Amino acid sequence: MGTPSRTPSKAASFLLDDGLFRALLLLGRRDGVFGYLMAQNQDELVFVPLGGVGEIGMNMGAYGFGPAFARKWLVIDCGVTFGGPQQPGVELVMADPTFLEENADDVLGLVLTHAHEDHYGAVLDLWPGFDRPVFATAFTAAMLVAKRAADNIVDNVAITQMRPGQPFQLGPFTIEAINVAHSIPESNALLITTPVGRVLHTGDWKLDPTPVGNAPTDVARLEAIGAEEGALPLALVCDSTNALKEGVSPSEAEIAQTLEELIAAAPYRIAVTTFASNVGRIISVARAAHKAGRQIVMSGRAMHRISSIARELGMLEGLPPFLDQDAFRTLPREKVVLLCTGSQGEPRASIARIARGEHPAIDLNAGDRVIFSSWAIPGNEREVIDIQNMLIDRGIELITRDDALVHVTGHPRREELKRLYGWVKPQVLVPVHGEPVHLMAHAKLGRESGIPNVLEARNGDMVRLFPEPLNFPGEVRVGELYLDGNVLCTPDESGVKGRRRLSFGGHVVVSLCVSGNGSIAAGPEIVVEGLPEVEDDDESLGQVIKRTVFGTLKSIPPKRRSDPELVNTALSKAVRNEVNAFWGRKPNVTVFVHRV
Ligand SMILES: [Zn+2]
Ligand SMILES: [Zn+2]
Secondary structure, eight states: OOOOOOOOOOOOOOSSOHHHHHHHHHHOOOSHHHHHHHHTTSOEEEEEEEESBSBSSOOEEEEEEESTTSOEEEEEOOOEEEOOTTSTTOOEEEEOOHHHHHTGGGEEEEEOSOOOHHHHTTHHHHSGGGOOOEEEOHHHHHHHHHHHHHTTOOOOOOEEEOOTTOOEEETTEEEEEEEEBOSSSSEEEEEEEETTEEEEEOOSOBOOSSOSSSOOOOHHHHHHHHHOTTOOOEEEEEEOTTTTSOSOOOOHHHHHHHHHHHHHHOSSOEEEEOOTTOHHHHHHHHHHHHHTTOEEEEESHHHHHHHHHHHHTTTTTTSOOOEEGGGGGGSOGGGEEEEESOTTOOTTSHHHHHHTTOOSSOOOOTTOEEEEOSOOOTTOHHHHHHHHHHHHHTTOEEEOTTTSSOOOOSSOOHHHHHHHHHHHOOSEEEEESBOHHHHHHHHHHHHHTTOSEEOOOOTTEEEEEESSOEEEEEEOOOOEEEEETTEEEOTTTTTHHHHHHHHHHOEEEEEEEEOTTSOEEEEEEEEEESOOOOEETTEEHHHHHHHHHHHHHHHSOHHHHTOHHHHHHHHHHHHHHHHHHHHSSOOEEEEEEEEO
8 A cells, every 4th residue: 555645633631721720730739620620630640542442443541641731741552443334435544643643643552452444454454654663573573574574555654572571661650561362363451550540451351261262361360450558559441341241251262172072083085164363263273173184274364474483483383284275276175274264244254155155266065064164253143154055055165253262352251251350450540442331331340349440541531540530521522544555544535425415315416508699519428327227108318318318408598508607597497397207316416517
């Protein structure tokens, strides 16, 4: 992608601007509302979510430290959401970083918790402009480098590697990564220490005592945080994704066990589709295949890319090499396990092409077994079900999470959240990473568990964590940016509204030339796009439009026909109305009238 361009920048809007603030300071009153304002002259630690709070996706948040008008900012995560049916043509949606751009001189750096797209997918689009370091562990750093190469991105960012248990300093912030289990290697919680208080920013996590391909959540470190004598107060900014789910999430080891049984028992070929970044799951499938005397064939670019990073970092030690898809046809039916992309129904990914019988190197037959070791992210359900239906219709045995324990998400359920509260003993809880329904459930659980301050924020709300936790000392401008082809733009700039209008109403173009005396010199030419081609009383919609155009022109006296504007208005209106009478919907109409 080239260098995206967009119009900067809406101003950050604080409740008070600096001038007014300073004027009030001069009044020197320390009581009442002025007391509150005076407090703003002191160092404080605030948190502002810019994305991911009130939605699942495009996570981005900033911690600010200092007095209200001179804060330093530490940014955590910079993710994307995939464009949905409401944004036709838009691939990616990301948080609008205007607030950070307005404070760019005081932005110190970006720390990435892990390499899921909703946490790091926007780094290469948004971060180069800041010219500040990015901190990430080895796997996340390697993923970022590989993404840049795969997408031919020109802009670069400076990556500094961080390691769990080795705190580092960035301005007033001391940052320590703490390993947590999740559905990708090297997910990290971040302990952020400032002179007035600490934050545990959990990132995405779960408590899995037996994960695959990654160490378990570092419970000992978390317990130590809560046990520290005389420590600064702690705020917990925590994953809410599964706050509605009771109990404890199943372990990755249980998924591995199920996969092993399903692979051992399959009579013919097996294909497993999963998230390419779930290296633990890939390891489980590979081990099960090895045990069953089968070889792994891998198909899908993302899966090749991520497994080669995992192999370089020693995560696939002891596993035989994975074969490329060209080997598929040379292996006997009962000697192969295919690992492939497409678990989200992406139309060009392997499993979709296999289901349609269009894959150049791979075909499956009746009696073969396909396992969806995944779930459909909301919005992708229809595409996933369509692929599953095609497979079933071809006599292929389908196994999903509805049939067996073949997938678990990587987020904490209620019992896990409560255990974390018990370990780290937070004075403040800010639920993040969730839709309102998840955030509300998480806030309620926090209150029931006795956390004294539960701050319910949404994107753009500034919350003060310490001293004196406060839900709403300010708000900043937030919004979305679209990546539309190579162009990064705001929703208003994007043209998506017009695209949606076209998709509902189609388009009619009428073009003609009128001469000075009102005679039709050329045309009318009529182009119709996206309207139904049916006949009513032997007349098609195309014919209705033609009749309307000719009829309308005829009804205008020749003298007035030499006025292009008048002809334009009359034709537009008549075509819209006549099509509406036929179709029940008004099309988009463009009329060109040239005076010759
Ligand atoms: Zn994640
Ligand atoms: Zn996430």
